[in-house]
Amino acid sequence: MPEGLRIDRPHVDDGAALWRIAKDSGTLDLNSSYSYLLWCRDFSGTSVVARTADGEPVAFVTGYIRPERPHTLLVWQVAVDAAQRGRGLAAALLDGLTRQVIGRHELTSMETTISPGNTASERLFTSYAARHGASVEREVLFDTGQFPDGPHDPEVLYRIGPLSF
Helix, strand or coil: CCCCCEEECCCHHHHHHHHHHHHHHCCCCCCCHHHHHHHHHHCHHHCEEEECCCCCEEEEEEEEEECCEEEEEEEEEEEECHHHCCCCHHHHHHHHHHHHHHCCCCCCEEEEEECCCCHHHHHHHHHHHHHCCCEEEEEEEECHHHCCCCCCCCEEEEEEECCCC
């Protein structure tokens, strides 16, 4: 972890900060503020936040265990406050989340979706795969025409595994 920050589980009180970080990212699909509150309540065991010394969230990774694939962690969103970028924080959070999840689940793979052209996310997840001795498979999960709310880039599914720890 970068100096002065620590990894923690999110709490309901963090929902507003996560919403703000996601909104300010400029790249994430912003969910409702209500969804971030629910996420912090219901999926805190498969999500992490980075906190400053005074406890303020400055980055997060949200995820869940796929019901049909109980050994697979799906990473929903990764966001880092602009002032904290470039310090390796997203990678540290992914590794910290992995350690947290393998304490409770037999984790063998990770999935995420990335829109084409999101080079930062592509690098983050391919480097994660390399650190954990895993391969990466890619396929379009949701095509442009499947999104009901207007133009949206396709979402490419990245399957990372098998993971070794």
